[in-house]
Amino acid sequence: MDSSVALFNQLKAAEPFFLLAGPNVIESEEHVLKMARHLKSVASKLGLPLVFKSSFDKANRTSSKSFRGPGLEEGLKILEKVKVTYDIPIVTDVHESYQCEAVGRVADIIQIPAFLCRQTDLLVAAAKTGRIINIKKGQFCAPSVMVNSADKIRLAGNQNVMVCERGTMFGYNDLIVDPRNLEWMREANCPVVADITHSLQQPAGKKLEGGGVASGGLRELIPCIARTCVAVGVDGIFMEVHDDPLNAPVDGPTQWPLRQLEELLEELIAIAVWGFAF
Template sequence: MKRVKVAGLSIGGNEPLVLIAGPCVIEDLDRTLRIADFLAGLSARLGFGLVFKASFDKANRSSSKSYRGPGLERGLEILARVREKTGLPLISDIHETGQVEAAAEVLDILQIPAFLCRQTDLLQAAARTGKVVNVKKGQFMAPWDMRNVLTKIGEAGGESVLFTERGTTFGYNNLVVDMRSLALMRELGVPVVFDATHAVQLPGGAGDSSGGQRQFVAGLSRAAVAMGVDALFWEVHDDPDRALCDGPNSLPLDQLESLIGEILRIDRLVKTGQAAGQEGA
């Protein structure tokens, strides 16, 4: 498996687990910086790699009345402040080819939302920047069909790719996670991320917004790490019940430290076993 390098971090192979975390959407500068500071402190204290995530625009909300974020220009300014203050690498999602150039000037990883994972022009524009591209597998996609996504990115010169599992549509307003998908996508030769917070989302489940079941995030995260996933993706917030986006499936900051400790112990156990198996082969 090809390892992906991100601002000093190495994702994939048998490298230690990396956490991608932050609020669903940028609400304001102060809150974004507070959350980033908190996460950076945890990363330093517990010794894990961290990428900060937050969206400058949520263009795929259930309702036109939903909060979308500050937009491209102001959002990238705020993310640049996060890097300046914390030194953390950054990821955010892009929705149109016209956003790619500006986003690539600030972000370390360009993220393709699940609904757009088959948009050839967007995938290839992101690839041509030379940045790492993280593609979320569509809720409608089989894991093996992501091979075509990888081919599109490769045709545009993209060499650093992550694939993210975020659940598969299961009836109406519900998602289910097939843990086999994590192993199947890793067989394509790319590091795989598990988006545990979006996996418990109930799309459109609140009528004009998505619901969620955050009580299942911890268990699914443990299971994914036990499967040997390369990174976890969590949306976190200091007050999820008042968050402007995806609050029902976001983790509160005060629950993170103990959960991360458990996750890191599982990761070390699994990857120590993998390394021993490779040596004995």
């Protein structure tokens, strides 16, 4: 059986849910390896299938002066080292079609960013790698849009697709999570993932000294959103985790502290298992 199909089947069958987790961006090889080691330890202890996530390039930062990551070539080398060292699958995102082939040689899951969820050429290029495709729902999209996005993957010859809720714009500088979306996205006939960290972003909501803005967030509400999503019922949880969120170069306000990860996941597992009983 093809490795992507095998992993896809494993994730679909995961109970109570699978986990896509890691730091937002590759800060260094040392940091990513450290995070992967700790995440694997926690996930293994709790019996959750883990896919390690980190980005090689944050192409849609609010400011062109912001940290973006090591780039495609160096970033993939680091992610491959994580994969080999800890024997865990990898998910990372692409922003342009030309990146897909190279990323597909390393990543087990290719993630389509929310802003790009309708970009047909990007979706098709990602699909043609044969890897699992995780499509983030655009903050500007109705959940029904994800049916078409998932179909673009399938029509390109790839049946291994999942869709991910990551919040909806609620005026300027704010997102909300509508739990109904988790049910409506089932119409895409594929696994549904809840991004419990980006959903609490406040895009361009933080003014900087000297001018300009950056994205803020409501980290303290991550458990609230996570409990809601698990209670409604999702196949997977996506979350960004950091050992020092206050000093993270990207999305610090919405990364969950590594030291609190096990406790949160234990609570979510308990909620999900209780829900299965009914």
